[in-house]
Amino acid sequence: MIKLIIDSTCDLPETYIEENDIKVLPLKILLEDREYLDGETIDVDGVYAAMKNGTVPVTSQPAPDTIYNTFSQYAKKGFDFIYLAFSAAMSGTCQLAASILSEMKEKHPQTHMEVVDSKGGSLATGLILMETCEYIKTNHCKFEEALAYMKELIKSVEHIFTIADLNWLIKGGRISKAQGILGNILDLHPILDVEDGRMEVVEKIRGRKKTYTEVVNLVAERAGELKDKVIGISHADDEEAALELKKMIQERLGGTHFIIQKIGGVLGSHLGLGGVGIFFFNKNVAEISKMALYNCNDR
Structure with a gap:
């Protein structure tokens, strides 16, 4: 089984995420000295409401423990997985996840796992994940084929x-x-x-x-x-x-x-x-x- 992971910048419909059991890693949002988890402890309407009141949010990458625990959970269960990350040029999330993945590969050498730089965000990343998910379900493909397909989608x-x-x-x-x-x-x-x-x-x-x-x-x-x-x-x-x-x-x-x-x-x-x-x-x-x-x- 290939599990797909994405982060909270993807803007995918919640129904699609739930129906396809996609794991979402939340980035962090700071509003007036209070930290929130994007999509978990604050929703988008809460962020926009703060912005309308003049607050300028500050954002940061997911907590390392969140990424580590997610990767570890899937690896221990024997699930292959791909994390499609927010653009590495706009956030340190992808680089952080890649460093955690290196450690995970040493602990679980039999598991196929990869962190992929989406080179974008929002629904561009969401569409890439959706198409990859449908490709996996339709073709029952190998890990390498799903990964190659995702990378071609990113180019396109x-x-x-x-x-x-x-x-x-x-x-x-x-x-x-x-x-x-x-x-x-x-x-x-x-x-x-x-x-x-x-x-x-x-x-x-x-x-x-x-x-x-x-x-x-x-x-x-x-x-x-x-x-x-x-x-x-x-x-x-x-x-x-x-x-x-x-x-x-x-x-x-x-x-x-x-x-x-x-x-x-x-x-x-x-x-x-x-x-x-x-x-x-x-x-x-x-x-x-x-x-x-x-x-x-x-x-």
Whole structure:
């Protein structure tokens, strides 16, 4: 049996996590000197409520004991497992887990186990895990095949974000006050994607409507045929924006399979209220599967 582990930045629906027995490792959120476990001792609405009251959250990686105990529990039971971690370029979580895994491999050499850098977060990571989970269930595959498939999915996933309120980037120290004030005066909305695990600004567009149009243009440029693909849309407490983008994508490109979720407390803390992300694969899963099997057999 292959167990899948993910962390609380994945934004997967709770029902999917429960139905597929996926273990979620909580990152930590600090609000006014009180520490919470993301998704366990505080939910996303609690984080957003604090942000609306002016609190700037501080986030950190899961407790080492949490990771160690999870890995140890599965290894002792003889379960192979893969932990799909939040981008190593944005968090120390992946590196911490990898160091714990090295120790675990020495204690349980017969167990297949791996930590994989998702090179992203939010529903991009969630979609990768979902597709891997379905692949395992459908194909009853070996550990190496599941791992190769997951790594091909990571190469093929797209992230497109837009940020609604630059004040949150100022509060979090991610842009200067002068840049933020000028951006707000000009009604600039940054569009970001993820390159090698880091968020990068692609464009800055004036006006919300023009920004959403450009987001859909980027989806059209990168996605190809959307009809049979799952499209993830995450929003930082702005469901109206998520639904508007869903409608625009459907009108322009088609597509019937959407997952709409709130951006979790950790990423929401960094992007700020009103941020929206679109996530999808730039190849169909059959093509990804074929490449994964080729790479696996070529070893």
